[in-house]
Amino acid sequence: MDRARALDPAQAAAEAVKAYVRLNRARLAGDGELLAMLLPERFAGAEVRDLQRFVIERLAAENAVLKAEREGQTRKPVLGEGVRRLVLELIDARTFEEAIEVAVGSAAAFGAERAALCVEGEGAPPPVSGSSVRLIVPGLTAALLGRDGSGAILSSGGELLLGPGGSACKSLAAFRLRIGAETPAAIYVLGARAEGRFDGEETASDLGFFARALERAIRAWLDLPKR
Numbered sequence: 001m002d003r004a005r006a007l008d009p010a011q012a013a014a015e016a017v018k019a020y021v022r023l024n025r026a027r028l029a030g031d032g033e034l035l036a037m038l039l040p041e042r043f044a045g046a047e048v049r050d051l052q053r054f055v056i057e058r059l060a061a062e063n064a065v066l067k068a069e070r071e072g073q074t075r076k077p078v079l080g081e082g083v084r085r086l087v088l089e090l091i092d093a094r095t096f097e098e099a100i101e102v103a104v105g106s107a108a109a110f111g112a113e114r115a116a117l118c119v120e121g122e123g124a125p126p127p128v129s130g131s132s133v134r135l136i137v138p139g140l141t142a143a144l145l146g147r148d149g150s151g152a153i154l155s156s157g158g159e160l161l162l163g164p165g166g167s168a169c170k171s172l173a174a175f176r177l178r179i180g181a182e183t184p185a186a187i188y189v190l191g192a193r194a195e196g197r198f199d200g201e202e203t204a205s206d207l208g209f210f211a212r213a214l215e216r217a218i219r220a221w222l223d224l225p226k227r
Contacts, residue, residue: 082109083206087213096221100133103214107190110198110207114162114169114191117177120184134163141185144174151175151208153198161189171197175211180224188214 086106093099100117107115118136140160145152152174158166161174169191177186188211192198198207219226 080202080206083210085109086210090213090217093217096218099214099217099221103188104133106210107192110173110190110203111194112169112171112173112190112192112197114158114166114189116162116189116191118161118187118189120186134161136161136187138185141176141187144187145176149176151204151211153204155195158191161187162191166191168193170195173198173207175207177211177215177218179215179218180222183222183224186218 086102086109089102090099093102103117104115107113116134118134118140120138120141121135122138144154144157154172154174155170156172158169158172160166161172162169171192171194173190175188177188179186190198190207198204
């Protein structure tokens with residue numbers, strides 16, 4: 001019979017610890033103090049007495065960081081002061097004409113030089129006439145924005161949408177106004193001489209919000225049902 005291999009005391013103690021771990025894993029998992037001694041680099045600086053609570057608290061902290069990062073990435077831009085003021089002016093308008101004046105006078109609030117309402121039709125001008133309420137050919141809205149598109153940033157077409165002098169605008173923002181099922185297609189247009197003026201998520205959010213507020217104001221003044 002072969003004799004058992006002799007071990008020095010230190011090696012024998014290590015083997016005994018390994019054997020204890022293999023036989024008592026469940027007990028070890030619940031002994032946070034012992035784990036802290038065995039894995040000081042994992043639990044550095046932490047007074048671990050309850051491993052389960054420690055892990056839960058650590059996961060909660062990590063989740064809080066991830067949530068903050070995710071919210072920072074998905075948070076919608078805050079509406080600018082200009083669009084808030086314009087929406088309040090729309091609400092405060094006492095006539096349909098005043099509401100239209102707010103829209104066609106909105107250019108400066110968005111750093112633009114020109115603003116217009118374009119209404120598709122033939123022959124007679126729209127009910128509210130003026131240099132900034134323009135009649136455009138039927139089908140132009142769909143040609144610019146597609147059948148279902150709500151808005152687009154353009155680099156040309158200023159004279160077609162804004163009239164004489166509009167060709168000087170190198171940046172155009174056009175938003176469909178969904179007013180009513182039986183009303184002609186309409187577009188809210190802004191023009192700026194500077195290139196790239198309407199680029200950026202915050203600007204697009206402000207413009208889109210104002211366009212939606214404008215279409216609702218027009219719908220209310222025309223006593224049309226909600227869409």
